[in-house]
Structure formats: structure tokens, C-alpha cells
Amino acid sequence: MAAWDVASQSVGGDPIPVYCFARDERVYSVFVSRTQEHKDAIFKSCTRRLRWQIKLLERALKGRNLTFRRKVEMLRAEMDTGSGP
Numbered sequence: 001m002a003a004w005d006v007a008s009q010s011v012g013g014d015p016i017p018v019y020c021f022a023r024d025e026r027v028y029s030v031f032v033s034r035t036q037e038h039k040d041a042i043f044k045s046c047t048r049r050l051r052w053q054i055k056l057l058e059r060a061l062k063g064r065n066l067t068f069r070r071k072v073e074m075l076r077a078e079m080d081t082g083s084g085p
Contacts, residue, residue, distance in 0.1 A: 003050065003053050003054050003057055004016055004031055004034055004035065004054075006046075006050060007035070007038070007042050007046050007050060007054065008034070008038075010041070010042070010045040010046050011038040011041035011042055011045055011046070012041075013034055013037070013038050014034070016030050016031060016034065017030070025064065028061045028062065031057070031058075031061075032058055035054055035058065042054065048085040049084065049085050051085070052084055052085040053079070056075065056078055056079070056082075057075070060074050060075050060078070061075075
């Protein structure tokens with residue numbers, strides 16, 4: 001995920017392993033664990049907009065009730081027209 005890649009450059013975190021991308025739930029769980037592990041550093045060193053995007057991703061990708069396509073549509077709508085940070 002691009003958001004984690006940008007954040008990890010600021011906080012020195014490990015990239016999400018390529019094998020995780022075989023499953024949406026696996027990517028989500030690794031993404032959340034990495035962002036939670038570096039929560040304080042992300043707050044201190046990342047831009048407000050990036051922190052907002054990370055929170056939005058954590059909320060939108062959670063759960064299995066919606067299709068991946070629907071999740072992406074929701075994210076696109078929020079990032080394009082949402083109030084942002």
C-alpha cells in the first residue's frame with residue numbers, strides 16, 4: 001500500500017511483504033499492524049493529510065461485508081470529495 005510505503009520512509013518501518021498481496025485481508029492486517037506499531041512515529045513525522053489517509057484506509061478496508069471494488073469506490077469518493085484533514 002502506497003500510504004504505508006510513504007509513512008515507512010519517515011518512520012523506518014519494514015515494507016509490506018509481497019506474499020501478503022495474495023489476499024486482501026492479509027494486506028489489511030499487515031497494514032494495520034505496521035501502522036499501529038509505528039503509531040507515535042507516524043503522528044510525529046508524517047503529514048496531517050497522510051495520517052488522515054491512513055485512518056481512512058484502516059476504516060474503509062476493515063471487514064469482509066463489502067466487495068473490494070465497493071471499498072475502492074468508497075475510498076475514491078472520500079479522498080476526492082471528502083473534507084480531508
